[in-house]
Every structure is written in C-alpha cells, then in structure tokens.
Amino acid sequence: MTAITYMWALYAREVKRFQKLWLDTVATPIMSTVLYLTIFGVIAGGRAVSGTTYSAFVYAGLLGMMMVNSSFSNPTFALILSKNVGTIIDIQLAPIAPWRVGIAYALAGFTRGVYTVVIASLLTIWFIPGISIQHPLTFLIALLLTGLEFGMLGVIFGLIMKNFESLTLVMTFVMQPMIFLAGVFYPISTLPAPWNTLSQLNPLHHNINLLRYGMIGYTDISPLISLGVIVGISLILFTIMNQVASKSLKQ
C-alpha cells in the first residue's frame, strides 16, 4: 500500500460526505446559478460583449464562480464541522502526512466543484443559444487548477477557523468582494479606476478569465498571464496549507 492509497481513502470519504448531503452541497449552488442566469438574462438579454452575447459571457463567469465557491466551501465546512464534533481526531491519528491530508480535502473540493458545474451545465446550457466550448483543454486545465487552488484555500481557512461564525466573516469580507471584483458579471475593462486596477490584482479574476477563455474564447488579458498567476498562487497556497496543516493537526 502506498501513501497515495491512504490519502485516497480520505479523499473518497470526503467525496462521499458531500454526495450524502447533495441537497446542500450540490443542489443549492445550482439553484443560485439558475436564479442569477434568469435575472441577468431578463435584464441584459440582448446585449453583446466584444462579439459574444452577454448571457454567454455571464454564463461562463457563473460557472467559474460556482467552481470557486464549491471547491472552497467543501473543505472549509468539513474541517470546521469535524473540529466542532471532535472527529478531527481521526485525521490527527491517521498515518497520513499533513500535506496529503490537505490535498485529499482540496481534491474533494475540486470534485464537488466539477459535480456542480457539470450538473448545472447539463440543466442550463440549453438556455444559452449558440454556446460551445471553444478551447476544451484550456477549460479543463482551468477547472482543475481553480478547483485545487480554492480547495487549498478552503483547507487553510477550515483549519484556522474555529467556528462557522468566523467562516461567515471570511465569506462576507474576503470571498464575496473577490467574486464581485473578478469580472464575473462584466468585463473589467468597463470599470472606472481604481476598480479596474484592483480587479486585475484580484487573483480570482485570472481564474474567471481563463475559464471564460476556455469556454467562449473571450479574454480580458492574455490567458498565459492568467495561467501563470494561477499556478504561482497555487504553489504559494500549497506551501501555506502544508504549514498550517502541520501545525493545526497537532494539539
């Protein structure tokens, strides 16, 4: 048995957890996306953004937002819950290195993100006329990296936060502003200064940009720059996650 096998069991457990709670973990974000699409579809149905329809533009952004939210919240909720009910002891005692624990949780977050994106796409893509995936490989790479990146961020917050109240603060003051300044609902070039510059500095913007490029071919800045930023931030998050996990999984 290799170390990956031990880690795989933890990953499988966390996937099973969100599958069991599918109404909360999968159905709820899909419902939110449908509502966003309906509202933005009605308000700006006929508008165009640089050669693509506004609904296709928003749709790609919403799928990216769903990926980010799902992969972030899955490890965060699971870890905070396990700390509150005491089952974190099972992870502390298990013969799995802290960084592998983090990756198992992050991968489970990524998997939940893929579940929600795939199901949401199957249910809603019919409402976006003429949409197709322009660069499938880029889209898949963007999905994988975004899922892992925000999965790792979720692990970090899940290990640091002591309760759900603290998590609500993080969601309100960190995640929401990042999402709203990431160009999910509009091209960031249309923003006045300094919001335009702030949006470019927002790491999440690069995830949305790369996903959108992969899906509909639209891009605010070079996809290669976005890819570089995502990889760089993922490496930084991995280092932080390893340190936080090594410390937090001890008493």
Next chain:
Amino acid sequence: MLALEVSHINKTFRTKKGETVIANDDVTVKIEAGKIYGLLGPNGAGKSTLISMISGIMTPTSGSISVFGVDALTRTVEAKKMMGIVPQEIVTELAFTVDEILHYMGGMYGVPLAERKDRIGEVLRDLDLEDKRYERARSLSGGMKRRLMVAKALMHKPKFLILDEPTSGVDVALRQKIWELVRRMNKEGATILFTTHYLEEAEQLCDEMTFIHHGRVIKQGKLSDIQKEFSENVVAFELYKPNVPHLPGVHKEGTEFHYPVTHLDQDMSAVIKHYGENLRSIKSAAASLENIFLKLTAN
C-alpha cells in the same frame, strides 16, 4: 524487543496568563512487546498528554519516543501505521453509517479494499455490533459508540494498541467485554497500553504498570513486585482452635492472626509447621493496588 520506549519526556504548556504548566516531567517508560501495560494516575496526572505525544498529535518539549524502534517524533507516519488508538472522548461522524466509518478508517490505515468488507464483519462481530453495521453512527447508544471507537482502532490489526480510559463511563457488561477483547488482542500478539483510573481494571489486566502523579513517574514495574514492595509484611492465617500456644510475634486481627514476615517463604513454612492441621486458611497479606495508590499519592 521494545514496543515502546519513551525517554525523558518533558512537556510544558504556557497558559494565557503566561504561567508555565508542567504536564510531563522527565517521564521514561519502556514496554516490552507482547505485554499489557497500564498507565495509572488520578485525573489530570498527565496520562492523556503522554498518550497524545506517543500517538504523534502532540510534540514533546524534550525527550524521545520510539515505537518498535521507529522514532515516533521524526518518522511519525511510519510509527502511526503500527498503532491503533482509542481516544478517551467519544466522537461520532454525523453523516455516515457504522460500515462507512469503518470502511474509510480501514482505508486510511492501509487495509486493502478487497479485505475491508470481511475485516469490518470480524471487528463488528468481536464487539457485538454486527446488527448495527448499516445504521447511522449518531443513532447508536453511548456504549455502542464507545465500541465503535474501539472498532475503528482495530481495523488494521495494530501491533500496538493504545486505549485511553477505554472503560470510562461504561456499564459492567461492556467493561468485561472490553477486557476480554484486550486479552484476546494481546494473545494474538498485540502489545497493549492503556490508561485508567480504575485500579481494579489494572489489577485484572496488566503485566506491568507506571504510576503517574503531577506529571511525574512515581512508581513503575511488575504488579507482583510493586505489591510485594508495598505488602503489609505479614502472613495472615485463621485457626480452627485459636487458644493454642502461638509463635512469638503473632497477634490477633479480627478473626485472623498476623505473623510478621522477614522472608515470606520461610516464615510461611514456619507457620504451617507450627500450627499443622489446626490451620483453617493462610495467605500473605499483599497490599491492594488501591492502598498502594493511596500511599504513593499521599504526599
């Protein structure tokens, strides 16, 4: 071979007020493979802190720990693979069934997928939980949850089983069941370390033991040696006819006569020779573990 070697372990904590609390002070414990070893002490003595350091979830301030020769502080993952640990506190996964909990726990300890189903059956049979296999763990009673905690630790057939207060708050029948399981695991080759403040339990199960008080080792060794050291140094006997000439030094204690001992075997023989068929019963008045414990912790 040593299953566990804890050498000169110290653990200090700093409180929010900046005071230093010593949880373990120069603790050394050596456990031979194949033994059942007891770690005894009152609440707050430092037993659970020591267990946490052995199981790799707490780092000692200084000292070393090795499990079957593997340095548990630097090669933690390798050491953890050999251990099965039953924590003191009962914790239950809310979303999963008993079967699912054991399935994933087995996986996290390297039990191959093909063997896991059978192993879950075995463990649940051993702990009388077979009929609860597909029930949600949160719906189990307190005693069943305690058994599930033990089952989780047994999934990978550990070489070294650590039980932290395993019978705390359980009924008599379950306590007997856990004792039986500990003995069976030991017969099958596992080394067992358990903490308890039930001295009767230690007397029933342990080959050797360590007494901890205020974070320090105050006594350790074989139960028989400790009892001998603290024995009341008398041969106690009863007679059919009490009004006979007695050996010098014999005095009456209730229905018994006590004879002071200098060499137990010789003095017992002297009593048997002197009273012959008049002896109704004879025993060496060994000190109970409870008395030893009270004497050790008196100061």
